[in-house]
Amino acid sequence: MKVYPASAPVQLEFDKVKELLFGYCRSEYARERSRALQAFIQLEEIQWALRQSYEYKTLLSSGLYFPNDEPLNLSRELQLLAIPGAVLSGEELLHLRRLASSTDTIFHWFNEEKKQAWPGLYLAISHSRYEKKIIALIDEVIDELGQVKDTASDDLRSIRQTLYRRRNELRRLFEKVVARLNKQGYLAEIEESFMNGRKVVAIFAEQKRTVKGILHGESDSRKTAFIEPEETIDLNNQVAELENEERREVYRILKQLTARLSAFAGLLKEWQQISGEFDFIRAKALFALEVNGEFPLVSDKSFIHLVNACHPLLYLYNKKQDKPTIPVTVSLSEKQRILIISGPNAGGKTVTMKTVGLLQMMVQSGLLVPVHASSEFGIFKQLMIHIGDTQSIEFELSTYSSHLLHMKYFMENASGRTLFFIDELGSGSDPSLGGAFAEVILQELVKKHAIGIVTTHYLNLKLMAGKTSGILNGAMGFDEKNLQPQYKLLLGKPGSSYTFSIAERIGLKKELIDRARSLVDADQFRLDKLLNRTEQDLQAIDKRNAELQKQLKENEKLKKELQQVLEKEKHRQQVELLKEQNRVAENKWEYLKDMERKLKQLLIEWKRAENDQKNKLVKQMEAMLFKKDEKKVAGKMQKKIDARFKEVGGEVKLGDTVKMKKNHQVGTVIELRSKKAVVKIGLLPMQVDLKDLIVVKEKPAEKG
Numbered sequence: 199m200k201v202y203p204a205s206a207p208v209q210l211e212f213d214k215v216k217e218l219l220f221g222y223c224r225s226e227y228a229r230e231r232s233r234a235l236q237a238f239i240q241l242e243e244i245q246w247a248l249r250q251s252y253e254y255k256t257l258l259s260s261g262l263y264f265p266n267d268e269p270l271n272l273s274r275e276l277q278l279l280a281i282p283g284a285v286l287s288g289e290e291l292l293h294l295r296r297l298a299s300s301t302d303t304i305f306h307w308f309n310e311e312k313k314q315a316w317p318g319l320y321l322a323i324s325h326s327r328y329e330k331k332i333i334a335l336i337d338e339v340i341d342e343l344g345q346v347k348d349t350a351s352d353d354l355r356s357i358r359q360t361l362y363r364r365r366n367e368l369r370r371l372f373e374k375v376v377a378r379l380n381k382q383g384y385l386a387e388i389e390e391s392f393m394n395g396r397k398v399v400a401i402f403a404e405q406k407r408t409v410k411g412i413l414h415g416e417s418d419s420r421k422t423a424f425i426e427p428e429e430t431i432d433l434n435n436q437v438a439e440l441e442n443e444e445r446r447e448v449y450r451i452l453k454q455l456t457a458r459l460s461a462f463a464g465l466l467k468e469w470q471q472i473s474g475e476f477d478f479i480r481a482k483a484l485f486a487l488e489v490n491g492e493f494p495l496v497s498d499k500s501f502i503h504l505v506n507a508c509h510p511l512l513y514l515y516n517k518k519q520d521k522p523t524i525p526v527t528v529s530l531s532e533k534q535r536i537l538i539i540s541g542p543n544a545g546g547k548t549v550t551m552k553t554v555g556l557l558q559m560m561v562q563s564g565l566l567v568p569v570h571a572s573s574e575f576g577i578f579k580q581l582m583i584h585i586g587d588t589q590s591i592e593f594e595l596s597t598y599s600s601h602l603l604h605m606k607y608f609m610e611n612a613s614g615r616t617l618f619f620i621d622e623l624g625s626g627s628d629p630s631l632g633g634a635f636a637e638v639i640l641q642e643l644v645k646k647h648a649i650g651i652v653t654t655h656y657l658n659l660k661l662m663a664g665k666t667s668g669i670l671n672g673a674m675g676f677d678e679k680n681l682q683p684q685y686k687l688l689l690g691k692p693g694s695s696y697t698f699s700i701a702e703r704i705g706l707k708k709e710l711i712d713r714a715r716s717l718v719d720a721d722q723f724r725l726d727k728l729l730n731r732t733e734q735d736l737q738a739i740d741k742r743n744a745e746l747q748k749q750l751k752e753n754e755k756l757k758k759e760l761q762q763v764l765e766k767e768k769h770r771q772q773v774e775l776l777k778e779q780n781r782v783a784e785n786k787w788e789y790l791k792d793m794e795r796k797l798k799q800l801l802i803e804w805k806r807a808e809n810d811q812k813n814k815l816v817k818q819m820e821a822m823l824f825k826k827d828e829k830k831v832a833g834k835m836q837k838k839i840d841a842r843f844k845e846v847g848g849e850v851k852l853g854d855t856v857k858m859k860k861n862h863q864v865g866t867v868i869e870l871r872s873k874k875a876v877v878k879i880g881l882l883p884m885q886v887d888l889k890d891l892i893v894v895k896e897k898p899a900e901k902g
Contacts, residue, residue: 199237199562199581202607206583210555211511215565218488218514222481225269227474232481237562239579241498247564249318252493254476254483255566257316264319265303269477272297272470278456279463285453288344294459294466295336301469302328304476322475326468332459339455346448354447361440368433372397375427384409386422396434398424482565489513491566494573500614500649501531502554505570509553510560513568524685526550530649534670536640537651538663539687541674546685547653548585550674551619554651555583558617578617578649582608585621602635609642618643618650623659633658644668796884818880836862843894850875856891864894 207213220232238244257264272293278284279294286294305328313320339350348355376399379385387400393414401409403416406423412431414424426434459466485491489510506525516523528550530537539547557567561575584604608618623636633656640662643650652659663671675686800819839862843855850856854867856877865879875891877884 199239199559199579201237202580202582202611203604206581207559209583209585210552210559212556212559214511215485215556215560219481219485219565222484223477224481225474225477226271226273227471228269228478228481231474231478235563237559237581238564239562239577241496241577244496244562244564244577246318246321248493248496248561248566250322250479251482251486251491251564251566253316253318254479255486255491258480258483258487264476264480265300265307266473266476266480268296268300269473270297270300270470272466276463276467276470279460279466282460283453284456284460285449286456286459287452288340288346291336291340291452291455291459292342292344295333295340297466297469297473298329298332298336300473302330302333304472319476319479322479323472326465326472329462329465332462332466335455335458339451346451350451351447354444354451357440357444357447361437361444364433364437364440368397368430368437371433372427372430375399375429379409379427391424393424395438396426397430398426401425486566489566490568492569492571492573493566494561494569494571494575496561496575496577499576500578500617500647501529501574501576502558502617502649503529503531503574504554504557505573507553507557507570507573508568509549509556510568512549512553526553526687528554528651528672528687528689530651530670532647533668535647535649535668536644536663537670537672537689538640538659539651539653539672539674540655540660546674546687548621549685550687551585551621551651551653555581555617555619577615579615580611580613580617582612582616582618582650583620584608585619605635605639608648609639609646612643612646612648614647616646616648616650618648620650620652623652623654623656637662640666640669799883839864839894841897843896846893846895848893850888850891850893854893855895857894858886859890859892867891 201207216232216235219235220229223229223232238247254264256262270293275286275290275293278286278290304323308316308320308323339346341347346354348358376385379399379401384401384405385399386402391398391400396412396414398414399409400417401423403421403423406413406425409425410428411425414426416423490508490513491510505527507527508523508525513523524546528537539550541547557569558575558578559581560567562577567573584601605620608620612618623639636654636656636659640652640659644666654660660671663669670689671691673688673691675688797819804816839857843857843864845857850867850870852867852870855864856867856875857864858877858879863879865877865884867875868878868883869876871885873888874885875888877886877891
């Protein structure tokens with residue numbers, strides 16, 4: 199994206215955003231990427247950068263692991279690796295192995311499922327490949343401490359074995375010499391010392407000529423002399439020679455390994471960049487979490503649709519102060535290209551303008567922004583900004599001259615892919631003349647189809663917006679009752695500057711304010727007053743509308759709760775109905791079982807009975823199967839039973855005469871079975887629940 203002037207990112211505070219992003223970077227590669235961050239103009243590049251930030255943010259917020267714990271800064275090692283004849287140390291080779299191991303972990307993390315789930319992150323490694331031979335080459339020579347292994351070559355193994363034996367011989371011989379000199383009282387210290395890489399003994403200075411050997415030096419106090427004993431000189435020489443041979447062989451091995459790894463220098467550099475790229479993506483994700491950044495929709499068009507957008511730096515500041523940040527909602531498109539914001543000073547006009555400009559730069563740079571997820575951003579190829587006093591001493595330009603110079607650049611270079619911001623258009627000159635030029639500038643920018651935001655106090659620009667296609671009025675809310683700015687953008691109407699209200703707020707004398715009012719043109723004063731009243735009425739309407747929406751939400755909540763209660767009650771009734779149906783079905787089933795049992799018993803009795811008794815049994819069957827006038831028959835039977843028997847009650851015992859509550863039949867208990875009794879009624883024995891029986895006694899026969 200081309201910006202004008204060059205200081206535009208600083209004026210929009212994009213440089214501060216990059217500083218915050220820099221603080222989240224751990225590798226030098228990521229820090230360099232954050233320092234060089236700039237806005238792109240290619241849709242695909244922007245979308246992939248945003249997707250990578252969003253995917254890493256999702257990983258962090260979900261607590262999922264991504265293997266990029268320790269990015270390495272290996273610029274020096276990789277530069278040496280690319281130089282013919284260079285030699286890397288064991289420690290440096292160990293760093294390369296860690297890079298290869300980290301890359302291996304990342305490649306293995308992206309299985310087929312994760313490639314589909316995290317396409318943005320996978321894009322960072324899709325152009326590269328993993329080569330396991332690099333770790334194999336290093337492990338063949340270097341151990342986990344960065345030392346060359348004994349097995350790296352046959353010569354090295356032989357040298358180290360010989361060196362080990364000579365050092366042991368030297369140690370034993372040296373111990374004998376120390377014991378002898380100590381016994382003779384020559385030693386100043388019994389501990390062995392090293393000087394110039396040789397084993398020496400500390401001798402009292404007055405005895406230095408007594409002990410045979412090579413004098414290597416004396417202490418600062420001149421009281422102690424360091425002598426290499428004559429007996430150990432030959433072994434010391436052999437050890438020193440072997441150590442030199444070991445160093446030469448190690449150097450040869452490291453040089454050979456470095457040469458073999460140099461074939462992979464390009465691939466290792468790719469891996470270093472991948473590690474740094476993931477670190478940079480992680481930094482963007484952490485920044486997004488801090489500012490509550492979202493992934494908006496981006497299209498290759500010239501428009502802006504921001505919903506609940508916040509200035510990220512203001513959001514962070516207010517979060518530290520535990521204060522809310524008032525969001526802004528604004529849309530600019532082909533039909534409404536230019537927004538003119540009016541209202542009182544310190545009401546938030548410039549902050550609103552900077553918010554839109556900064557968020558646009560952030561989105562086109564691949565950073566998630568603090569907006570509602572339904573927000574949409576277009577892509578602009580130019581961003582022009584004119585904020586604050588631009589008086590130039592160097593070019594001897596006044597404020598207004600500098601202002602016009604910038605406006606000249608805007609009008610000459612603006613296009614349909616330009617996003618511009620002008621603070622206090624036309625200021626710095628006579629209001630009537632400056633206002634006229636401001637109208638001309640806006641007309642030209644409308645013709646160029648540029649999209650932008652302008653702040654002003656000029657009345658003629660407010661009127662122009664009301665009658666010019668493509669220009670929209672907006673105002674910053676102001677509470678005239680409490681004389682406090684609301685920092686809320688109201689679209690569709692101009693705003694008052696509240697000049698006299700603010701004067702009252704700061705305590706200016708009433709007589710001075712009245713005198714100033716009398717000097718203002720009557721029509722202009724009436725219009726400003728009308729704007730004041732209109733704004734306050736709209737605020738009252740908004741307040742009532744907010745209360746209405748709140749009540750509607752409460753009603754909707756109550757409606758849902760009532761619906762839930764009704765659903766529960768309906769479910770309860772259905773359950774009760776099913777229970778009743780089950781109970782009726784069970785009774786019918788019991789009745790049919792009882793009927794089946796009775797019929798079987800009657801059939802058995804019929805087969806056994808004589809001819810004169812069969813008719814009686816058939817009648818009983820008919821009475822059971824064909825219940826005609828059941829109630830009438832039952833009533834007659836009840837009367838007949840009541841006339842012959844009276845109820846006694848009490849516990850049912852074997853041999854008692856009992857009456858059945860259901861069918862009013864009387865019989866004799868012939869057997870008791872737990873809670874049931876076998877009752878013989880006529881010739882038919884029946885099993886009946888004890889609770890359905892009543893003990894009765896036959897009444898005495900009446901005389902006459």
